[in-house]
Amino acid sequence: MSEEMRPGDTPSDLSQWQRLSPWAVILLLLSGATTLLRQHMPLVLGAGASLALLERVGWRELALGGALLLGLAVLVSLLYYRRFRYRFDGDVLIVQKGLLEHREFKMASRHVQHVAIHQPAYMRPFRLVLWEVETLAGEASRITLPGIRRDRAEALGQRLRATDGLSGAGLDRQPGAYTNAKELAHGDEPLFAITYRAIALHGLASRSIYVIAAMLSPLVRPLERWLHERLPQLDLAAWLPASLWVAVPLGIVAIVTLLALLAVLAAWWRFHGYVLRDEGDRQVQISGLFNRQEQALSLARLQVVEWAQTGLGRLLGRGYLVCHQFGALGGDAAESRRFVVPGLTRKQGGELMARLWSGYCAERPLQRVDASYRRVLLLRHALLLGVVATLVLVPFASLELPASVWGGLVGVVLLASAGLAQLRWMATAWAVDGDYLRIRRGVLGQRTGIFPMHHLITLSLQQSWLQRRRGVATLQLELANGRQSLPYLKEAEARRLADTLLYRVEAGQAA
Structure with missing residues (x-):
């Protein structure tokens, strides 16, 4: 044996x-x-x-x-x-x-x-x-x-x-779209290689800081007990600011700085030496500081490519690509197991997307959904924030607060709801680029999914009684890796897009 x-x-x-x-x-x-x-x-x-x-x-x-x-x-x-x-x-x-x-x-x-x-x-x-x-x-x-x-x-x-x-079959590609893998030796120039600066920016711009904060949350109580025992023995007046309004912001800045440093170290741990190589019908990435890993992405199995940016990532001009295959359900929780290309500028992301989707080009600008979606979001957020504010103020129900305080609270809830609704409505957009459909969503951070229209599995056009009155509809698109949604499209536009999608699916099956 x-x-x-x-x-x-x-x-x-x-x-x-x-x-x-x-x-x-x-x-x-x-x-x-x-x-x-x-x-x-x-x-x-x-x-x-x-x-x-x-x-x-x-x-x-x-x-x-x-x-x-x-x-x-x-x-x-x-x-x-x-x-x-x-x-x-x-x-x-x-x-x-x-x-x-x-x-x-x-x-x-x-x-x-x-x-x-x-x-x-x-x-x-x-x-x-x-x-x-x-x-x-x-x-x-x-x-x-x-x-x-x-x-x-x-x-x-x-x-x-x-x-x-x-x-070499290229099930979802045009003939000749792939390069012969034998012509690509390991010593050739890689398709993408990450730099030290890009790793640091990706660590700051990714969601790692929230994950690290959640992981460290069980240590808060032991640290609190330790400080309670040690603080009386320390001469804090010698090195802490005397003003509370200065000490608290400094403490918050120190905590955020520590979390940011840990996020950069986590990105360094995972993506150190990241190299993406084009091997014809597949893309191969190699990365990791201590845990070296090699992943292969079969382009014939590729379903959706997402361009993702957090709010801070948009300010820093950095994002990352997430490649989804069959059965790879979307979501941030499982993102660590996806085929990820980190630390990209918008230009680099567009160039790599054109390599992953042969012939793809973002020709048309994204168009927003109907403005009635913004009013629906305003009502939803106002209801949710109102319930949260009510639960928070229950312990203070016995206090006789002046009417101006309650009026100010209602104003803050409405203002926050309006801001969130506006940001979410502005981020929700779509466009048809040749044989590809592009859908964007988010609030401060944004994710844009691109996929060939013939990858669609099922399609449903939904209308509530309120949507029928407004003349709008919602499209639910089921793909092999999960669901994509387009809410509150004009009814005529939604039906026209649904017909286009079904035609592309039937044409792909015939081909």
Whole structure:
């Protein structure tokens, strides 16, 4: 039974059963421990459970329990390693694994859309990688080989590309749109390489600062208790401003600066050395400071490309592209697993979009939806902010506030609602550029999705009683990666766009 690829081996040897590298036992232990620590660290730090457990049990008993757990983990890892094997049967990848329950997974090469290679820092001394592959079903169908050599991972990728029937086919492209991958050597000029300045700006302009703030929120209470105990012993008057109106803004600036620094470090961790290469029918990105990863985007499987900018990113003139494939549902929460091209200027984003969508050009300016959508948004935001303000003021209901205070509160709610409604209405726009549909949405930050119209799966035209009175309608467009919505279009315009979309779908199916 074959183990790992030796020099001189060929991809045809993959038809025999293969095992993970023996070093995978150690890697499984490390990855499992890292995952467990990452999942439970906020709880442990927030409740002080580790110190309480240490004081109650003692060092000796705790060390003995840790040794027993380590031995059990080693035993489980050995059993998992012995039961894990994989091979190719024609164009089908077969993976067998399991401990108490033996499971077998089969994946046809023609259904593969995403291949990724990860090499965390603890894998580099062993010269191993973590290889992942997904089908059209998306992340739920992911198969992972946790610990194989890089040459074996590359052989697996070549075997999948050789038998998927898509290499050079260009299902959604014009003939000759792709460059021959053999003409592109790894030493050629990359399609895009990120700079240090672009990494820093992307860290500031991305949503990482909010994610980091949420991750650090469990540490607020322990820090508050520590400050409560230490502050009486410190001479704060010597280094803090005497004025409260100066100290509070300085504290806010310090917190924001710390979060911004952590966001830049997170971007550096993830996107250091980012390189995007054009390999004909696919785009390959390599990035990561300690956890080096390689992702391949099959252009024939590409469904939607989004140009995303946060509010600060628009000020800094930076954004990023998010490429969605089959089954890759949209949303910010799962964005870290998307094919992302970070730190782009608007010009760079347009050039890359033209490479991803062959022949795409933003010819027509975006047009906004009907102005009645702004009034609907005003009512929605006013209702929501009014409910929130009421819940906040419930504890102060017993106080006899003057009428001017209540009037000012109502004015603030209406003013904020009007501002949000105006920004959201201005951001909601669309345009038809040849065979492509472009849809923009957002408030301060904006996301613009571009996709070929023949990628549409289902279309529905919806009208409420209020919309019928106003002569407007909403289009709901279902794609393989999720939903795109165009609210409050003029009814005649909505029906004309729906007819155009259906015609392009039928023409694409006939072709």
